[in-house]
Amino acid sequence: MAPLDTATRGGETPMPTTTDDPVRGLPAWTYRNAELLDLEYQRVILGSWQIACHANDVRQPGDYFVLELMRDSVLVLRGDDGVVRAFANVCRHRGSKLLDGTGNCPKAVVCPYHGWAYELDGRLKGVPSERSFPGLDKATLGLREIELEVFFGFVFVRVARPEDHQGPDSVAETWGDFAEHLKPYRLEEMERIEFGDDMVWDANWKVGVDNNLENYHIPLGHPGYHRMLDNQMEGFENAHGVAGSISTLKQRPSSNWVERMYQKLAPTVLAAYPEQLRKQWLFFTMPPNIGLDFYPDCVDYFQILPLGPTRCQVRYGIYGHKDERREMRLLRYLNYRINGKVGEEDRWLSERVQQGLASHGYDPGPLSRIESSLRLFHQQIREACPVASLDEEPLPGTVRQRDAELLAAE
Structure with a gap:
């Protein structure tokens, strides 16, 4: 299958472009309620495939x-x-x-x-x-x-098989035809690169996932990306919730020297890759909480896990082919500088959202078609935990009871 571009994307479904009625996000209370988090953990996190590591992280017996x-x-x-x-x-x-x-x-x-x-x-x-x-x-x-x-070298685990499960049962089935687009990267051969730190954000895990699922915030939230990349805003998705978007290095040099140097080096360092891949950053998300990002020089995963009602852990893993050339080391250093800044920006943005969601009287606003993947994520939460559909927060100690009542009424 040819590399992804904005004209041919191998049969995936474009983001919907119209909607009859405004679709609104989850109620604010769902981003700070400990009882709901317990339900989400049991019904969403434990029953979903979670990335653990790469097979080459556990290369030898023991x-x-x-x-x-x-x-x-x-x-x-x-x-x-x-x-x-x-x-x-x-x-x-x-x-x-x-x-x-x-x-x-x-x-x-x-x-x-x-x-x-x-x-x-x-x-x-x-x-x-x-x-x-x-x-x-x-x-x-x-x-x-x-x-x-093990999917393309990455090790996924699932703690509990979900009840009444519908749809694909394996990671490979979830990705479907999109897996063809990963083959040029030879992911199975990659090894962990020794930089990149996990972070703790003062935000509900869903705030972090919401942020990772849309590109609408890039022009203001990530000025570096906006300077150096032509970012696809709406993206594309398959029937199982795996979504992607393409960013292409701009021909116009960035005003920032780190970004400008990356723009210059990336198309030349990896001559073995098709020319298009050398200029392309490809972003995928896998429900419910995983991002996989593909660059000319490396690949990373981005996983958001709950720690509490208003805290989450953001796990990073960065992998690449063994390549000790000076220009490759430089390219990866530049990437680390660029995306390290993006990670800090995402943290800042997400923590501001968490603060705003606590405001008295806040009601969720309408979602753009650019936020289509976010809509599907919210739908997943509502289906797994029907109580999350309630506009008003249940009284303390009654979330499970109200959820059971709603499940029985379906």
């Missing part, structure tokens, strides 16, 4: 990577047989967390509390003072395995 969700910790581990698996990062004895961060445990996963040891395929291997556990059946006490799918 290599591991831990993904921290709001209440769940997921251990991605490569076994002695070369297979990458995911487990609940919890000892089957007394519930202690097993591992943190990333590293290697060459022989076994050992609980730091009482020393229960697990094989690299999750089986329970050893129990100190085993005779003190009458009738112990080690075969039934292995680590709880979690669904895992």
Whole structure:
């Protein structure tokens, strides 16, 4: 399939251009209510595919990577047989967390509390003072395995299979034909680049997702992008909610030296790529909370996870092909400077929205057709948690009850 451009996009659905009635966003109370967040976590986050790492982050037997969700910790581990698996990062004895961060445990996963040891395929291997556990059946006490799918080298996990699930069941099915557009980047061969830090924003996770789902804010919110790129505002999407947009390096040099240098270098550094890809920044979002960004020099993911009603964690992973050329190192440094600034701008914008949503009497305004993906995200939240459709915030302690009533009435 040819690289994406604004004329041919391989059969995807353009953003709708008309609407009969104004579509409005979620009520303000849904961005600060702890009881609703519990429902969203159970019904949206746990039942969706979440990116954990890249397969090359766990290249050798015993290599591991831990993904921290709001209440769940997921251990991605490569076994002695070369297979990458995911487990609940919890000892089957007394519930202690097993591992943190990333590293290697060459022989076994050992609980730091009482020393229960697990094989690299999750089986329970050893129990100190085993005779003190009458009738112990080690075969039934292995680590709880979690669904895992490797998609173009990236490791996705799903903690809980959603009930009454409709639509595609795998990451590959979710992306559908859009996967063809990822092939030129040879993502499976990429390795993590050692810069890029996670951030904590003082904003509800949905505020961050809303911001990531639309380009309407770019001209004012990201002046650097506006100077150096021709940004596609409306974008395109497939039937399963994966949405994309294209930005192309402008021929007119930016007034900022970092952006201007990137514009100059990018088309020349990667001669192996088609010419169009050397000038193109391709942005994809995957429901409910993941962004994948494709640049000539690297690829990153951008994942927004809830920490509390008004706090979220923004995870970054940056990957590229092994290339020690001076010009590539420079290009990636420039990219880091540019997108590091964009990340700070997104944080500032999102925290201002969170502050504004607390204002007395605020009602959500109409959404533009440019915000089509945001509309679909809000629809997903309303379908998963019908109580989020209520204009008025339920009384404290009644959110689950009201939600159950609405579900029963459907």
